[in-house]
Amino acid sequence: MSRFKLSLAAFVIFALACGTPPPPPVTLTAPAEIEIGSAFEVTWAGPDSSDDYITIVPSGAPEGEWTDYEYTSTGNPISLTAPFKPGSYEIRYATERTEPDSTIGRITLTVKDVESGITAPAEAVSGAPFEVSWTGPEGSGGVYVVMVPQGTPEGEWAGYEWHYTSMGNPLTFTAPGEPGTWEVRLSTGSFDFPADSTLARCSISIVGSEVTLDAPETAAAGSSIAIGWTGPGLDGHYITIVPSGASEGDWNEYAYTSEGNPVMLTAPAEPGEYEIRYAAEGSDTDVTLARRPITIE
Structure with missing residues (x-):
């Protein structure tokens, strides 16, 4: 037997004995504390398989759960949006190669509350423009201001005037044609709420104009x-x-x-x-x- 064949046989035996090389270790780096609704970056190291992703979930969430996420193939760092409920959370590096998805790396972080408020005139005349100022989560695309009749169920917005907060501060609304008591709501729709939720609200009286x-x-x-x-x-x-x-x-x-x-x-x-x-x-x-x-x- 030639030395080449002996070397090849030795390599095969060595590979079988050693098994599959272990995947690269997973590390995650992110801020220790962030505000509700804010965007933040996560730097990672890991296998970067096509079905690997990074997500944020409440601490202690069952294996395989996810909310906002990005596949690692998106880039490094990846960007996530903090939930709108303050509390303790985990950033997980997970893979879809198992059922349920399995976590192969995690770190904890705290999501803290931020003061939210909405300010509008006490009264406006039907058809007249008026301004609405707001305070709340910055830099979040899921936060909006909507104007609805008082008593409208939580989360309803279709058919009413609304604007994302990313469009400016203050925002300009047009008083509706129907006189009565209305509400201006600072609201959000996100993974952590089953329906859009109101962060702040104020009442406004719409006075009919004689037309x-x-x-x-x-x-x-x-x-x-x-x-x-x-x-x-x-x-x-x-x-x-x-x-x-x-x-x-x-x-x-x-x-x-x-x-x-x-x-x-x-x-x-x-x-x-x-x-x-x-x-x-x-x-x-x-x-x-x-x-x-x-x-x-």
């Missing part, structure tokens, strides 16, 4: 219509003609109230039942403050 429209009951298709109005006449207030039953915020031809009184609009070309609306521009959906029917012949 009227004066126009003919009928008009010929394509004709010019003079429409008189009374109302706040604020920036962003306009008058438009839309089909009866059109969705809130819809508009066709329009004229701003700043253009005069009356304003002139051209009747739709298609005969039918329509509405003349006095509306206020909103950052989400325009608000109708008054309406009256008109038949286009």
Whole structure:
């Protein structure tokens, strides 16, 4: 037997005796303390297999649980967002190669609370803009301010005006057309809440403004219509003609109230039942403050 064959055989025997080399040790480095909702970086060392990831979970969470996470293939360091519940947490280096996912490295950190607050005027007139100031978690994309009728269930926001806090401070809202008591809420949606949760809130009274429209009951298709109005006449207030039953915020031809009184609009070309609306521009959906029917012949 040649020396080459003896050497190869010896290598195979040595490899079998030693087994598979152990994976690289896992180390994790992150701040010891962070604020709720804040973004932070985790530096890591480890196997970096395609199914390895890093996550943050409450201390003592069952094996395989995860909330916000990034695969190690994303880069080094990776970025995570702190939960919105203060307490003791673990950053885990885990792998999907087992069922449930197994943890092969971990460190602990503390998530601390931060003072949250919301400030808005005590009263606003329907259709008027107003500012909302807030304090709370900085740098978190999941925090937003929403305006809802008082008593609206926790976590509801669809159909109401809302803005992410990342859009600025203060934020500008448009008072809704429905008078009554409303709430401005600083809210968050995240892994650690089953539904969006309110961090802070304040009440605001919406006062209806007297808005009227004066126009003919009928008009010929394509004709010019003079429409008189009374109302706040604020920036962003306009008058438009839309089909009866059109969705809130819809508009066709329009004229701003700043253009005069009356304003002139051209009747739709298609005969039918329509509405003349006095509306206020909103950052989400325009608000109708008054309406009256008109038949286009």
